[in-house]
Amino acid sequence: MRAVTVTPGTPNSLRLVDDHPEPPVEEGPILVEALAVGICGTDQEIVGGSYGEAPPGESTLVLGHESLGRVLEDPGGTLRPGDLVAGIVRHPDPVPCPNCAVGEWDMCRNGRYTERGIKALPGFARDRWRVRPEFAVRLDPALAPVGMLLEPTSVVAKAWEQIDRIGARAEWQPRTVLVTGAGPIGLLAALLAAQRGHVVHVLDLATSGPKPELVRALGATYHSGSIGQVDLAPDVVVECTGAPTVVLDAMRKAGPDGIVCLTGVSSRGRTITVDAGALNRELVLENNVVFGSVNANRRHWELAAEALARADRSWLAALITRRVPVATYSQAYTATGDDIKVVLDFTA
Numbered sequence: 001m002r003a004v005t006v007t008p009g010t011p012n013s014l015r016l017v018d019d020h021p022e023p024p025v026e027e028g029p030i031l032v033e034a035l036a037v038g039i040c041g042t043d044q045e046i047v048g049g050s051y052g053e054a055p056p057g058e059s060t061l062v063l064g065h066e067s068l069g070r071v072l073e074d075p076g077g078t079l080r081p082g083d084l085v086a087g088i089v090r091h092p093d094p095v096p097c098p099n100c101a102v103g104e105w106d107m108c109r110n111g112r113y114t115e116r117g118i119k120a121l122p123g124f125a126r127d128r129w130r131v132r133p134e135f136a137v138r139l140d141p142a143l144a145p146v147g148m149l150l151e152p153t154s155v156v157a158k159a160w161e162q163i164d165r166i167g168a169r170a171e172w173q174p175r176t177v178l179v180t181g182a183g184p185i186g187l188l189a190a191l192l193a194a195q196r197g198h199v200v201h202v203l204d205l206a207t208s209g210p211k212p213e214l215v216r217a218l219g220a221t222y223h224s225g226s227i228g229q230v231d232l233a234p235d236v237v238v239e240c241t242g243a244p245t246v247v248l249d250a251m252r253k254a255g256p257d258g259i260v261c262l263t264g265v266s267s268r269g270r271t272i273t274v275d276a277g278a279l280n281r282e283l284v285l286e287n288n289v290v291f292g293s294v295n296a297n298r299r300h301w302e303l304a305a306e307a308l309a310r311a312d313r314s315w316l317a318a319l320i321t322r323r324v325p326v327a328t329y330s331q332a333y334t335a336t337g338d339d340i341k342v343v344l345d346f347t348a
Contacts, residue, residue, distance in 0.1 A: 001019075001020055001021075001022060001126060001127035001128055002016060002017065002018055002020065002126060002127050002326055002346075003016070003017045003020035003062050003125060003126035003127070004016055004017075004062065004063045004064065004125040004126070004326070004329050004344070005017055005020070005060045005061060005062050005063065006046055006047055006052065006060065006061055006063060007054075007059055007060050007061075008046065008049075008051075008052035008053055008054050008060075008061050009049050009052070010049050011047075011048055011049035012049075013047075013049070013060075014047050014063075014329075014330060014333060016326065016327075016329050020062070020126060022128065023122075023126070023128055023129050023130040024130070025130065027122070027129070027130035027131065027132075028130040028131040028132035028133075028135070028136075029074065029075050029076055029130070029132070029133070030071060030073070030074045030076075030078070030079060030085075030130060030131050030132070030133060030136055031071070031072040031073045031074075031128060031129075031130055032069035032070065032071055032072060032085055032087070032128065032129050032130065032131060032136075033069055033070050033071075033072050033127070033128055034067070034068075034069045034124060034125070034126060034127055034128065034129060034346040035068045035069050035070060035144070035147075035148075035345075035346055035347055036068045036147075036148045036323075036343050036344060036345050036346055036347070037063075037064035037065075037066055037067055037068070037117075037123075037124050037125045037148060037343070037344050037346075038066030038068075038148040038149065038151065038152070038184075038341055038342070038343055038344075039066070039332050039333060039341075039342045039343070039344060040065075040066060040152065040184070041265075042065070042118060043063060043064075043065075043117075043333060044333065044335065046061070046063065046118065047063075047333050051118075052118060052119070053118070053119045053120050054120070055120050055121060055122060056120065061117070061122065061123070062117060062122040062123045062124075062125055062126055063117050063123045063125045064116075064117045064123035064124035064125030064126070064344070065089045065115065065116050065117040065118055065123055065124065065151060066124075066148050066149075066150075066151040066152065067086045067087045067116075067123075067124035067129070067148065067151070068084070068085075068086055068139075068144075068147040068148040068150070069084075069085055069086070069087075069124070069129065070082055070083065070084060070085070071083040071085055072128070074133075076133060078133040078136070079133075079136060079138060083138055084138065084139040084140070084141055084143065084144055084147055085131075085136050085137065085138055085139065086136075086137050086139060086147060086148070086150045086151065086301070087116060087124055087129065087131045087135055087136060087137075088116075088131075088134075088135040088136070088137060088296075088297075088298060088301055089115050089116050089117070089118070089151060089295070090105050090106060090108075090113050090114070090115050090116075090295050090296075090297075091105065091113060091114045091115070091116075091121065091135065092105040092108070092113060093105075093108055093110055093111075093112030093113045093114075094112065095110060095112060097109040097110045097112075100113065103297055103298060103299075104297055105297055106158060106294070106295040106296050106297045106300070107297075125344060127346060134298065135298075137150065137298070137301045137302060137305055138305075139305055139308070139309075140305070140308070140309040142309075142313065143305075143308055143309065143313075143316075145313070145317055145320075146308070146313065146316040146317055146319070146320065147308075148343055149184070149188070149308060149316060149319065149320075149341070150301065150304050150305060150308060152184050152185055152188055152341075153188050153192075153304035153307060153308055154296035154300045154301045154303075154304040155185060155188075155263065155293075155294070155295065155296055155300075156185060156188045156189040156192055156238070156263070156304075157192065157296065157300040157301075157303040157304040157307060158293055158295070158296040158297075158300040159189065159238060159261045159263055159293040160189075160192050160193075160196070161299075161300065161303070162261065162291065162293050163236055163238075163259050163261055166259050166289050166291070167259060170257065170287075172235075172257060174198065174235035174236050174259075175198060175199055175235055176198065176199045176201070176232055176233075176234040176235050176236070176255075177190075177193040177198045177199065177200050177201065177234055177235065177236045177237075177238065178201045178202075178203065178227075178230065178232065178234040178236070178237045178238070178250075178253065179193065179200065179201070179202045179203070179237075179238045179240060180202075180203045180204075180227060180237065180238070180239045180240060180241050180246050180250055181203070181204060181239070181240035181241035181246075181264060182202050182203075182204035182206065182211040182214070182215060182222075182340075183240060183241075183340060184319060184340055184341045185240045185263055185264075186202060186204070186238070186240035186241075187202070187211075187214055187215070187319060187340070188319075189238045189240060189263070190202050190215060190218055190220055191218060191307070191311060191315075192307055193220075193236075193238070194218045194219060194220060195307060195310060195311075198236070200215075200218060200219070200220035200221070201220060201221045201222075201223060201230060201232065201234070202215045202220055202221070202222055202223065203223045203224070203225075203227055203230055204222070204223075204224060205224060205225075206224060207224045209338060210318060210321065210340065211340070212224075214315065214318055214319070214340075217312075217315055218315070226249070227246060227249040227250065227253055228249065230253070233253070233254070233255030233256075233258070234253065234254060234255060234258065235254070235255055235257075235258055235259070236254070236258065236259050236260075236261070237250045237253055237254050237258065237259070237260045237261070238261045238263060239260065239261065239262045239263065239264055240263050240264050241264045242264025242265050243264070246264075247262060247264070248274055248279070250262075251279060251282075251283065251288075251290050252279065252282060254286075254288050255286070256286045256287065256288075257286065257287045257288070258286065258288045258289075259288070259289045259291075260288065260289065260290040260291075261291060261292075261293055262290065262291065262292045262293070263292075263293055263294070265294075319340050319341045320340070320341045320342075320343050321338065321339045321340045321341060321342065322336075322339055322342045322343070323342075323343045323345045323348070324342060324343070324344055324345060325345050325348035326344060326345065326346055326348070327348075329344060332344045
């Protein structure tokens with residue numbers, strides 16, 4: 001069968017293997033036929049050789065963590081043949097730490113977790129894959145064209161759950177939300193904010209292309225330019241760019257009792273000057289909270305599936321700006337600068 005692989009740590013090792021072994025039953029009893037995988041920045045970093053870890057005893061890693069497939073067989077009867085399904089990315093560490101022991105593996109304390117297509121577990125970019133029942137999430141059949149968006153949606157579902165928990169520290173009635181960045185994570189964060197009934201603003205550099213209209217279609221307000229030009233003091237800021245200057249400006253932008261959730265991962269090596277004393281004073285005197293959020297556990301995947309099922313299908317479809325057949329796989333991992341979400345299509 002076909003599989004897209006890399007040799008972690010080796011740039012330009014991306015390749016399509018036509019005779020990859022069938023997935024062993026040790027990966028899980030549920031056999032799934034791949035429909036598509038989404039491509040994100042993490043995949044780009046792995047392909048570039050700066051990230052990723054092969055399974056123990058192997059030199060190559062099957063890519064793909066934003067999965068979508070159809071069940072071929074499930075001996076345990078948890079799922080039925082034909083069910084639309086996605087595989088949860090992170091698996092708990094073997095010790096396990098206190099969080100992994102209770103299913104909160106997204107909050108692993110010792111770093112010994114594994115991740116499909118990223119860290120020590122083969123991914124989903126192959127014709128068939130297997131999964132254990134506890135890591136399989138069923139989707140609404142109507143989501144077949146867009147179900148690979150479940151993984152990034154799970155990330156923002158967790159972020160919003162954490163925001164709600166932090167907000168419960170006081171009598172807090174949030175209304176205004178600012179999302180920085182209109183990539184897939186940012187747009188999906190805005191979608192969940194709109195579903196919560198908030199007044200949503202989205203900031204991005206793009207002045208043309210699909211992003212402004214996608215934001216407006218949510219009933220939200222689109223801004224381009226710098227965060228300082230946005231005239232509001234939001235109750236919640238969801239930062240999705242990872243750009244260091246935007247991150248710092250986001251911390252300053254939140255209103256009193258505001259919450260800033262950082263979801264963007266910054267690159268190392270860039271130094272900027274900041275008045276740390278002034279920033280600390282603002283955060284303390286306004287009772288603001290800044291926290292980071294990454295990955296998701298099963299609860300968040302299920303919340304994400306519900307959110308996608310409620311969303312407008314045409315809006316979700318518009319997030320996918322390129323579908324690349326497996327035969328021309330390398331194009332999916334080549335950034336064009338105009339994409340929102342690129343999908344590697346196993347059915348084409």
